[in-house]
Amino acid sequence: MLRTREADVFEGSRSRLEAIAYRLLGSAGDAEDAVQETYxxxxxxxxxYVQTPEAWLTKVLTNLCLNQLTSARARRETYVGQWLPEPLLAGDPMLGPADTVEQRESVSIAMLTLMERLTANERAVYVLREAFGYPHHEIADLLDITESHCQQVYRRAKQHLAVERARIEVDETSARRIVAEFLAAAVSGRTDELVRLLTDDAAIIGDGGAYFPTLNRPLVGAERIALFVRLAIKPAGAKWDLLGGKPTPFAAIVNGRPALVLVAADRIVGMVVLEVTADGIAAVHGHVNPDKLAHADRRWATCTPGAPLPELW
Known part of the structure; x- marks a missing residue:
């Protein structure tokens, strides 16, 4: 009976622990491993010696993630191509709380990518404070630092992560409209159609890992992106073979942003996440590394997606 109660205490915290770990590590798989080790x-x-189970579990998990961040960053130095955080479909418990603008912003692909610039302690303080509302004295206890130092670390992290453009909040209807417009422009063969949707300093980043060749570095500029996308998509016939056949396009919300989801042979083979601002699409994040689509694919298999978008290729 005692063992059952202990397991229940942990299970009551599992979703919160997974959400913290995902924001700290940018990887669903690594987050699950960290939570399992915490268990x-x-x-x-x-x-x-455990007075408050929630605090004890959070401290153990956070320290495990901080250790993992060090080794993960070493692995990313040898990662083939560009590295992007693992994308998660809307409704995934690992996305954590989404009640405030700050909470939703902290889990976007763009913000998780920016967090890679932070030190491990800066990232932990920012995540625990911004996304989960922990007071500074509790964060200080978790990280074994003083409260005043915690506040300084938080201010530094906020400065590093300052967002210049206001992001646009999307629901399923607006996400579908944005994605459909982007897809139509991308396959139109006319670069001006896509340029119209992008900000002048937009960037495109592709993560294919060792499986699919993508850009070696971010490509910046609306004109350059439009030309690249036009050449990459048309003609696409032979390229579909790499993905298991011609994919069916769907619109979805991924990490709080509108996204194009490509499905072939009943599995997700690609995601294109759009960072939309009041000025237009500021970033295009392309995910085709199957290892980093596996978690989203499992969720896709259990949900009911909307109607597919028109196949324009």
Missing amino acids: LRWQAADRE
């Missing part, structure tokens, strides 16, 4: 340590812990 093993919880099972082995001496309960006599």
Whole structure:
């Protein structure tokens, strides 16, 4: 009975722990591993010395993630091509709280990518404060630093992550409209159609890992992006073979942003996430590394997607 109660305590915190770990690591798989290791340590812990289970679990998880961040960054230095955080479909519990603009912003692909610039402590303080509302004194206890130092770290992190453009909030209807317009412009063969949708300093980043060749570095500028996309998409016949056949396009919300989801042979083979601002699309994030689509694909198999977009290729 005691073991059952201990397991129930942990399960009551699992979703929150996974959401913290995902924001800290940018990887659903790594987040699940960190939470599982936290569970093993919880099972082995001496309960006599655990006064507040939630704080104990959060501290263990955070320290595990900080250690993982060091090794993960070393791995990313040898990562083939460009690295992007793992995309998650709307409704995934790992996305965590989304009640405020700050919480929704902190889990966008663009913000998770920016967080790679932070030190491990800066990232932990920012995530715990901005996304989960922990007071500074609690964060300080979790990280074994003083409260005043915690506040300084938070201010530095906020400065590093300052967002210049206001992001646009989207629902399913507006996401479908934005994605459909982007897809139509991308396959139109006319660069001016796509340029019209992009900001002048828009950037495109592609993550194919070792599986699919993508850009070696971000491509910046609306004209350059439009030309690249036109050449990359048309003609696409032989390229579909790499993805398992010609994909069916869907619109979805991924990490709070409108996204084009490509499905072939009943699995997600690609995602294009659009960072939309009041001035236009400021970033295009392309995900085709199958290892980093597996988590989203499992969720896709259990949800009911809307009607597919018109196949324009």
